[in-house]
Amino acid sequence: MPRRKRVAIIAAGINKWGARPNASFRDLIAEAGKACFDSNPRIRNKDIQGLVTSGVYPQRSGPQCHPSPVACEVLGIKPRLFQNTDCQCQSGAVNMRIIWSAIMAGLIDIGMAIGWERILIPNHGERYINAALATDHDWEQGFGMTPPALFALPALSHMEKYGTTEEQFAKIAVKNHTHSTKNPNAHFQKGLTLQQAMSARVVATPFKLFDCCVNTDGAAAVILCSEKLAYEYSDNPVWILGWGQGFTNWTIANNPKDLTNWEGVRISGQLAYKMAGIKPKDVEIAELHDCFTASELIEYEELGFCPKGEGGRWVDDGKNDYGGEVVTQTRGGLLACGHPFGATSIAQAHEIYLQLRGEAGPRQVNPRPNIGLAQTMSGVGTQSMVTIYGSDDTVH
């Protein structure tokens, strides 16, 4: 199946995610940037022509505005294209697409996308005020609904409409926490039993503690390169085959009436599949936006891995795990790795880069996959971005 070479990932790095109270945002960027350069010694910092940072809360958690030149100086990069970007939880994917676009437009040949979040600030109240900022200030923020409550609403609807159970949600958390036992960069690496997940304290019904991802400090970086130079820097580049971004609405009030209809996710998948020239059945590994267990389940449906309403059964049948139809969240997902907003999509890219090159160590999918999909989302299924990656074997 011949596909066009356009832009490839030729280096990827990540730092230790978790509670990192002693790490400033400069420290997080330094660690992930260094790890990225260390992943491919053929590339030096002086080679980088463009640098985009993605961070959602620098002005609250630094506080720091205009963070991209900080990253340039920390990493010794003098780019001719630089900016920061914030698209909430999609920020990292949007970041990579800015570099991709600049390469496609011929402005640069090689650029770095680096995302981070310093989110575990000491004051808990401040953290949850920050969490509420992802809703509309003028009309919705004042109710103080934060993501657990917002995502609990479609979870209940999915249970009432399709008979999905809390245990099926919990099985997703168990899977992802099991995967992260083999990921030394994950926030949580101790694993999780179904009994632990089902008996954990309630956060927002029907979600219990392990149904929810966690605020995490962390960073990740990738280097993207034009087809022209990709093989100068890498013998085994991973190609970006397609992008798709979907939008239905912003205010919670205007989400689709059927809360289980995540049209924004569906659109993002359809656009990316079309651009990449693949079907859902071609996807071998997927990094999905499991901010909550129910999110991952609904995403299986909207991305075409299983029919609408059958996400719960797909979980019960183990189709989402090693040996199944699509191996999901090999690094542990947001649930077990944590969710430093600006870094999450880039960490997904890092994981797919490792898997498609056969370098994922004890969590490597075998046989080595050739097609990977990553999806991140802002809003409750209403704004989503999908990226499809192909190994060097999939392009000609």
Add this chain to the structure above:
Amino acid sequence: MAEQMQYYTAMDLVAQQYEDTATLHYFYKALREENKLVTTKCKKCGHIPWPPRQICPECLSTDYEWVDMPKVGTVASWTAAYAGMPPELAARAPMVYALVDFENGLRMPTAILECKPEEARTGMKVELVVYDVAPDQQGRRRVAPYFKPVGR
């Protein structure tokens, strides 16, 4: 409370509600003084959006009038939140949050007061409660459109 709050704008989740601070200030005047929930209606194309809009999202007209929202709504989905909320709300946990549907086709997120988690259910009928929230920087009263089970 307002005068004690540091970094007032950056930490303030509540909308501004008066003529000198908000274009659509009548929405809050109706809540405060008439105990009434209203929204805008486009005088050009008739579109009624939620939330209220100064520009019609259908035809971009700026010519709007205020219309009353239905008195009673129906819970489309709900959750009882026990954790993860901003400070003042966390002290009131568990909070029942819901999406409320109105017979004019509009829907809004809100909190359901006077309702224990075990009493909440999809399809429950709810009515408006004008609830006092943190005052603004000048110390003026601010309110929010919360709901409660009908007849409570």
